[in-house]
Amino acid sequence: MIYFDNAATSWPKPSQVKEAMVRFMDEIGANPGRSGHLLSIQAARTIYETRETLSTLFQVRDPSRIIFTPNATESINLALKGLLKPGNHVITSSMEHNSVMRPLRDLEKKGIELSIIPCSGRGILDPREVEKKIRSNTRMVVLNHASNVTGTLLPIREVGLKARKHNLLFLVDAAQTAGAYHIDVERDGIDLLAFTGHKSLYGPQGTGGLVIGERVDEKEMSPLKQGGTGSRSEFEEQPDFLPDRFESGTPNCVGIAGLLAGIQFVLDKGIEQIRKHEISSIQKLIDGLREFPQVRLYGPENGLEQIATLSFNIAHLSPSDVAFRLERKFGILCRSGLHCAPAAHRTIGIFPGGTVRFSLSFFNSEEEIDQALQAVSYLARE
Amino acid sequence: MNTSQGVILFPSIHFALQAEKLIKGKGFFIDLIPVPRQLSSDCGICMLIEWEQKEILYALLEGGGVRIEGVHPLPRKED
Numbered sequence: 110m111i112y113f114d115n116a117a118t119s120w121p122k123p124s125q126v127k128e129a130m131v132r133f134m135d136e137i138g139a140n141p142g143r144s145g146h147l148l149s150i151q152a153a154r155t156i157y158e159t160r161e162t163l164s165t166l167f168q169v170r171d172p173s174r175i176i177f178t179p180n181a182t183e184s185i186n187l188a189l190k191g192l193l194k195p196g197n198h199v200i201t202s203s204m205e206h207n208s209v210m211r212p213l214r215d216l217e218k219k220g221i222e223l224s225i226i227p228c229s230g231r232g233i234l235d236p237r238e239v240e241k242k243i244r245s246n247t248r249m250v251v252l253n254h255a256s257n258v259t260g261t262l263l264p265i266r267e268v269g270l271k272a273r274k275h276n277l278l279f280l281v282d283a284a285q286t287a288g289a290y291h292i293d294v295e296r297d298g299i300d301l302l303a304f305t306g307h308k309s310l311y312g313p314q315g316t317g318g319l320v321i322g323e324r325v326d327e328k329e330m331s332p333l334k335q336g337g338t339g340s341r342s343e344f345e346e347q348p349d350f351l352p353d354r355f356e357s358g359t360p361n362c363v364g365i366a367g368l369l370a371g372i373q374f375v376l377d378k379g380i381e382q383i384r385k386h387e388i389s390s391i392q393k394l395i396d397g398l399r400e401f402p403q404v405r406l407y408g409p410e411n412g413l414e415q416i417a418t419l420s421f422n423i424a425h426l427s428p429s430d431v432a433f434r435l436e437r438k439f440g441i442l443c444r445s446g447l448h449c450a451p452a453a454h455r456t457i458g459i460f461p462g463g464t465v466r467f468s469l470s471f472f473n474s475e476e477e478i479d480q481a482l483q484a485v486s487y488l489a490r491e
Numbered sequence: 492m493n494t495s496q497g498v499i500l501f502p503s504i505h506f507a508l509q510a511e512k513l514i515k516g517k518g519f520f521i522d523l524i525p526v527p528r529q530l531s532s533d534c535g536i537c538m539l540i541e542w543e544q545k546e547i548l549y550a551l552l553e554g555g556g557v558r559i560e561g562v563h564p565l566p567r568k569e570d
Contacts, residue, residue, distance in 0.1 A: 142504035145525025145536045150504075157508040171556065173505050340503035340535055350558065353503045 111477045113443045116257050116285060116418045116468030118307045118314055122371065126311060129370035133363050140359055142339035152362050159369040160352070166372060167302060168293040169320055176319045176355040177365060181284040182208040183333070184303035184319035187355060188280050189213065189251070191330040192301075195220030197248040200277075202234050202263065203227045203456040204256045207449045209282055213251070222246070228456050231409050232261035236268050240275070249278040254286040258453040258464065259408030260391070260418035262290075269298025278325065284308060285416055288375045289383055289471075300324050309383075309470070310375060312368030315361050327351050334358070383471050387417035390469045390478060395419060397482035403489040407457045407464055417473075420448075420457075420464035423489050431465045431488060439484040443467050495542040495567065499552070500526060500560040507536050513555045514538075514548060521548075530563055539565075 112120050133155060139148035141156050156177070164172040178184045189212045193199065199216075201209060203225050217223050224242040228234045239250060250272045255262045265281055272279035280301040283292060287302075288309030294302055299322065306316030321327060328349050335347040336357030348354050375383065392412035398404050398421055407420040423431050432445035446463040447454050454460040467481065501507045507523060514521050522539040530537075540548055545562055552559055 142535065145523075150508075150523055150536060153504045154508055157505060157512075160505070172509070173558075338503065342535075343531070348502070350502050352505055 110440045110442065111473075111481060113441060113467040113469060113473070113477075113481065115308065115470035115473075116260075116448075116466065117444055119309065119311055119470045119472075121472055122311050122313070122367075123374040125370045125374060126313065126367045130313065130363050130367040133366035137362075137366075141362055143337075143359075155362060155366050155369065156360065159365050159372070162369060162372050162376070163318065163320075166288075166292075166376065167304075167320055168295055170295075171323070173351045174321045174323070176321060176352050177360055178317050178319060179315050179361065180307075180317040181282060181303045181305040184317055185209055185251075185280070185282055186212050187319055187333050188301040188303060188321075189216060189249075190333060191355075192278065192325070193221050193248060196222075196246060198222040198224065198244050198246045199249045199251060200224045200226065200239060200242045200247060201251040202253070204232050204234065204258070204261065204263065204453045205251070205253055205450065206257055206282065206284070206453075207451070208284070209251055209253065210450075210452055225452070228261075230457055231407070232256050232259040232453065232457060233409065233414075234263050234268075236264045236271060239268050239271050243275055243277070247275070247277055249280060251280045251282070253282040253284070254290065254292070255416045255418070256408070256450070256453055257285050257418065258448050258450050258466065259420050259457060260285075260415035260468075261408050262286075262414055262416065265299070266297045272300075273298045285418065288372070289380070289387055289416060291380050291384070294320055294322060306364070306368040306371065310368060311371035313364045313371075316364040316368040319355070321351065321355075327354055330354075332357065378471065386471055387469065388412040390473060390475070391415065391417040391419060393475065393478050394467060394469070394481070397478070398485060401486055401489045404485065407459065417469040418466065419468075420466050421485075422459070422462075422464055423485070426488065426491075428463045428465045434488055435465075435481075435484055438487075439480070441481055441484055495564065497540055497542040497545055497562060497564040498524070498527065498530065499538040499540060499545075499548065499562050500531065501535070501537065502558050502560050504535055506558045507538060509555070510538055510552050510557045510559075513557065514551060517551060519544065519548065527565065529566075530561075
């Protein structure tokens, strides 16, 4: 079986991820920070170490500014709904996932103004377009770092610098890039970084987080939920300090233990090495698919301008037919359809038809890419 | 005779663990214990210290950006 659906969730995971989770269940297992006993403190240490390791990964000075959430979607919701108020204006791109679009469309009904920058047919954003959209009431710019449909990388550093120049908050959805691409919140001008743990950080599902930069006043940011934090138990008001303000309820500690092992795997391999591997894999796939006249590729068609994800169609077959045949005939697992990003599909001109998506990880081999190319060739000539 | 001891309180366990790592890294002997009832009804933990080291530990923590809630002596236990 060949797994090419890593943009949905990476699989397989490094073996140490599962081992760390089993070790947590066997040897620690307690509720972090809720009690003063040995195992509770050990559980809290697992979370603390993960926060610190993430701060190394994203160059965050103060680890308490990293909040754990179940996924990037909740992180994005927290950033948008916690900070935006009626009358605020937000700028985003036409390549966003529904994790950004749906909360923004909901906020639009509540009095937030929205501008969507159209990207090119390959999903490329011109950073100069951002400045053209700025109004007197603009509060935030929201961008995905890379499209989950075409893999196109967006120019976040250029936009981050522009956002900073105009004193706007900059929220980046790094669901597709955290772990596979170097992200430095300071250098890239990011105020809010939403990441997931289960894709290129190789952690389990149900892990993710939000980096809240120092330009954001956490006291002015509303939590999505309130509740027990293990701190200030004598008060019925939510704590106003980080990370507790945004971390109510027992966290997914076993998941976070696995996430820590995943991040350590990434740091041990080195992001440069991972990125290099992904560039050569996706380029091999692009070059191979381009050989088939019946195949139409979407996106930059250049490994340097995209992550290890691409979309394509075969002229005479629907995306779902292609995906079904790839699975049943060749054991290749991929995704077909709209990939939760209708705006991105309108941008590249394939709404509502959709595409077939191949998304690779560090664990995919050249042989697997060769086999997939043979399979596509067979279907294209059918 | 008991050595005089005290505790450092933190807003949350995140800062207690940050403090533990910082101070143990400097070679001091400290321990994390449940917050004594007479100091707070909080359910968290605090850092048990030698009272005579409170100034140097406080300075270390402040320098390391750790948020501190308070420093309190513990009543001496009778033998």
